[in-house]
Amino acid sequence: MPSGVKGDKGGKWSSDLVLDLYSNLLIEIWEVVSALIGEAILALLFNLSVQTLGEKYPFLISLKVSEEGISFEEMREDCRNIAPIEIHRGFQSLINHLSHLFSALAEGVINKELFPKVFPKVREAERIISQK
Amino acid sequence: MRLIFKNLNVLRSTLNAISMSFELKEIVESAGTNLPNLFDFSAFGVLWKEGLLLYLYQEESCPPSFTQEVVKNMARVFSILGEEAINVNRVTVQVEKRKLRPKHMMIDPKATLKSHLTLPLTIEEKIIGCISLNSDQPNAFDAQDLQFLSVIGYQMAASLKHFQRFSSIKNIAIYDTLTNLYNRRYFEERLEVEAQKSFFSDTSLSLVMVDIDHFKRVNDTFGHTEGDRVLCEIASLLKTSVRKKDTVARYGGEEFILILPEAGLEESSMISERIRRLVENTPFEVGQAQINLTVSLGISNFPSHQARTKEELIKMADLALYDAKRGGRNRVSIFMNPKEVER
Numbered sequence: 001m002p003s004g005v006k007g008d009k010g011g012k013w014s015s016d017l018v019l020d021l022y023s024n025l026l027i028e029i030w031e032v033v034s035a036l037i038g039e040a041i042l043a044l045l046f047n048l049s050v051q052t053l054g055e056k057y058p059f060l061i062s063l064k065v066s067e068e069g070i071s072f073e074e075m076r077e078d079c080r081n082i083a084p085i086e087i088h089r090g091f092q093s094l095i096n097h098l099s100h101l102f103s104a105l106a107e108g109v110i111n112k113e114l115f116p117k118v119f120p121k122v123r124e125a126e127r128i129i130s131q132k
Numbered sequence: 133m134r135l136i137f138k139n140l141n142v143l144r145s146t147l148n149a150i151s152m153s154f155e156l157k158e159i160v161e162s163a164g165t166n167l168p169n170l171f172d173f174s175a176f177g178v179l180w181k182e183g184l185l186l187y188l189y190q191e192e193s194c195p196p197s198f199t200q201e202v203v204k205n206m207a208r209v210f211s212i213l214g215e216e217a218i219n220v221n222r223v224t225v226q227v228e229k230r231k232l233r234p235k236h237m238m239i240d241p242k243a244t245l246k247s248h249l250t251l252p253l254t255i256e257e258k259i260i261g262c263i264s265l266n267s268d269q270p271n272a273f274d275a276q277d278l279q280f281l282s283v284i285g286y287q288m289a290a291s292l293k294h295f296q297r298f299s300s301i302k303n304i305a306i307y308d309t310l311t312n313l314y315n316r317r318y319f320e321e322r323l324e325v326e327a328q329k330s331f332f333s334d335t336s337l338s339l340v341m342v343d344i345d346h347f348k349r350v351n352d353t354f355g356h357t358e359g360d361r362v363l364c365e366i367a368s369l370l371k372t373s374v375r376k377k378d379t380v381a382r383y384g385g386e387e388f389i390l391i392l393p394e395a396g397l398e399e400s401s402m403i404s405e406r407i408r409r410l411v412e413n414t415p416f417e418v419g420q421a422q423i424n425l426t427v428s429l430g431i432s433n434f435p436s437h438q439a440r441t442k443e444e445l446i447k448m449a450d451l452a453l454y455d456a457k458r459g460g461r462n463r464v465s466i467f468m469n470p471k472e473v474e475r
Contacts, residue, residue: 035279036275036278036279036282037251037278037279037282038282038283038285038286040254040257040286041251041252041282041285043257044252044254044257044259047257048213048214051214052214101212101213104208104209104212104250105209105249105250105251105252106249106250106278107247107248107249108271109249109274109275109277109278110278112275113275
């Protein structure tokens with residue numbers, strides 16, 4: 001699975017930090033949920049969410065999701081000039097939207113597996129943003 | 133551990149049954165028959181986007197209100213998945229009731245939908261429908277149920293994909309790609325069946341061969357694209373002029389052929405004359421111009437013309453068509469001289 005989580009050679013920016021955090025988080029979501037509903041359906045749900053939120057957070061459109069996994073390569077370039085708070089909000093909306101889809105499909109079954117892993121990382125992202 | 137093996141075996145035979153099925157209803161039946169061995173559910177639904185069909189395989193004691201709730205919920209989830217909102221009243225629901233529970237566990241007549249698992253059915257990243265397990269019990273499903281349902285959904289989608297491909301290959305094999313009428317090959321197969329039926333039961337069968345008069349002029353004057361458009365329009369006129377049980381096929385070029393089962397000479401003449409007049413009175417748009425066209429038609433009939441084979445019946449219709457052309461076109465001719473047919 002292409003993760004695309006690589007450090008910036010010229011030193012990390014805050015945007016990079018937030019992006020690293022969320023890319024790890026999305027990969028974790030991918031691993032947990034794909035084991036439950038399969039890669040094909042999960043890729044479809046990711047793309048559906050990106051499509052829905054793309055207008056408000058255009059940088060999300062460069063998130064490439066297929067049955068093989070999530071690729072952040074293109075997004076990393078696109079995020080260079082975006083404020084960390086904007087990246088944080090975009091990803092938070094994406095995760096909320098995914099969580100809404102999961103609960104529409106399977107009520108609490110997916111989110112029950114996901115919440116213990118996802119919530120601490122969302123809080124960590126919020127902490128990084130508030131420190132800036 | 134033993135339970136997991138048992139479940140995997142049931143899952144395997146469920147997948148096997150689904151993969152052996154070849155159309156939607158059969159796929160749902162195969163899944164429905166096997167699912168009670170895997171899940172404890174009240175209703176299993178498959179919503180098929182094309183034609184808005186919903187198959188429900190459910191416990192026989194499910195009250196109608198519960199069924200309605202399941203239908204509404206599936207439509208709701210399908211809409212959330214980014215598909216257009218579904219008007220529940222437009223969904224055709226087919227319910228298959230089965231005894232899934234022992235008598236003492238029958239569903240309360242006032243039971244409501246308490247839990248569900250719903251997953252989209254996808255083919256090449258397109259949503260073609262969804263499947264859903266539903267229960268009158270709260271929290272009836274867990275992560276393992278979801279895993280099993282997703283594998284079943286995947287197999288169902290794969291089988292449906294084969295079914296779709298098979299249907300499109302079948303379409304290519306029997307339809308004329310330009311006019312969407314049956315092609316000559318299908319016509320010959322159909323005639324074989326109809327001729328055998330008629331020859332054995334001594335019932336009437338008519339063939340009508342139709343040819344567009346001076347069609348070459350249309351192609352030469354307006355080009356082949358416009359000519360093709362005229363062919364399509366005439367094809368649709370032919371389709372609307374015949375009875376439900378008749379077969380209309382493109383025989384080749386600007387020639388069409390009709391199989392009219394149980395039609396005697398009188399009825400086939402009436403249908404042919406109706407077609408002739410309809411074409412004559414229809415203005416055809418070609419390029420910037422509007423033109424009038426006519427057709428010639430030749431009729432052969434069993435038993436009137438004493439054809440002994442289907443080939444003879446075709447030959448007779450062809451000779452009758454030749455007569456219509458020779459007689460000045462824009463007319464219907466009935467085959468007259470059996471001596472003309474080489475035997």
